[in-house]
Amino acid sequence: xxxxxxxxxxxxxxYVVVFAVLAALTVVTVAVSYLDLSTPMAIAxxxxxxxxxxxxxxxFFMHLLDEKKIxxxxxxLSVIFFAMCLSIPTxxxxxxxxxxxxxxSTGAGAGAHGESAHDDHGGGH
Numbered sequence: 001x002x003x004x005x006x007x008x009x010x011x012x013x014x015y016v017v018v019f020a021v022l023a024a025l026t027v028v029t030v031a032v033s034y035l036d037l038s039t040p041m042a043i044a045x046x047x048x049x050x051x052x053x054x055x056x057x058x059x060f061f062m063h064l065l066d067e068k069k070i071x072x073x074x075x076x077l078s079v080i081f082f083a084m085c086l087s088i089p090t091x092x093x094x095x096x097x098x099x100x101x102x103x104x105s106t107g108a109g110a111g112a113h114g115e116s117a118h119d120d121h122g123g124g125h
Contacts (some may be wrong), residue, residue, distance in 0.1 A: 015060065018060045018061070021056060022056060022057070024055055025053050028049055029046065029050075032046070059077075
């Protein structure tokens with residue numbers, strides 16, 4: 001058998017193994033959905049499995065393993081931006097970011113013009 005045919009068989013074997021791992025992780029995702037986990041824990045497990053599956057797809061099917069260093073720098077930048085976007089609702093929920101502080105600087109909060117919430121319904125009170 002030629003070296004080219006052996007190289008193709010090695011690639012096919014790699015793709016089959018990655019496919020099997022992706023299928024197994026899909027089964028893990030479904031199995032975890034039946035567990036009685038708290039919401040933060042369920043989200044963390046789901047994100048961990050999803051990120052693992054995404055990394056496998058990117059590395060093997062999108063051939064990122066064979067790319068130059070600049071691709072990894074852009075990928076790292078994307079991961080950092082993604083983590084920042086995920087942290088916004090988490091910080092908002094935990095109270096690190098106050099929702100009224102977003103609107104207070106623009107003057108668009110409720111009652112900014114000295115009106116109560118009931119004044120815009122019309123009629124007497």
